[in-house]
Amino acid sequence: MPANVVVIGSLNMDLVTRAPRLPNGGETLIGHSFATVSGGKGANQAVAAARLGAQVAMVGCVGNDAYGVQLRDALLAEGIDCQAVTTVEDSSGVALIVVDDNSQNAIVIVAGANGAMTPAVIDRFDAVLQAADVIICQLEIPDATVGYALKRGRELGKIMILNPAPASRPLPADWYSSIDYLIPNESEAAALSGLPVDSLAAAERAASHLIAMGAGKVIITLGAQGSLFANGTGFEHCQAPTVKAVDTTAAGDTFVGGFAAALASGKAESEAIRFGQVAAALSVTRAGAQPSIPVLSDVQGFKSA
Structure with missing residues (x-):
């Protein structure tokens, strides 16, 4: 079946070390453990959308190394269409992660093959985009490619989602008109708007600013406080389900993938937000990034604690 959700973004191998402290x-230091885990915001969101009911295609680049094979195989195991995952003459992207006994971490990301994602790659797989209902982008590939993908998705009339992660500065002004749903977390919303986001009222001000810049609708994820939805005429604060958190890694990616999958299935915005929040809540009850992402039956059977 043609993919109804297409994710354009990064694939990284996470190299995770646990140690008493940073x-x-x-x-x-002598560490406790080491693991290699498939990750990258693009790949995480693709896995989330696939596990939560969507037909998914991934557009990205991996290196001609063992990690590249593993990253592709991990997506194929989820039933994700990888025809547009291109192997390039470089090392695959990696994230070097140290986690201490208090769950604080330090991360170094090396883009590797993700840096080879150019507008030409988007053009090469334009048929994949044409078949989609929803297209998701993030910021772990070159900005020029993200901007090109947003513009092309708008030309094709697709629902365009931008998860501006990791964001440390405002977006290019000409991107906003191509974004249907802008989904930052609190720190990203602050970086994009130049406004503090330390309360619900502050989040409303930041969301209003981003809509004034041209974004269609804004969803600011607020962790345990849920999310704030803004559409230019008002706000809706969506409470998060109550769970016992173990590890928040990939919660944001799970929300984005779940929200996109729900939209692609025909759910209304409010239902899609609730669906994404339940999926994200379930993900924080489990350790890891992709290993923590729930499947559709988990979300359908969820009962808040």
């Missing part, structure tokens, strides 16, 4: 400069 090391100081020049210091060597």
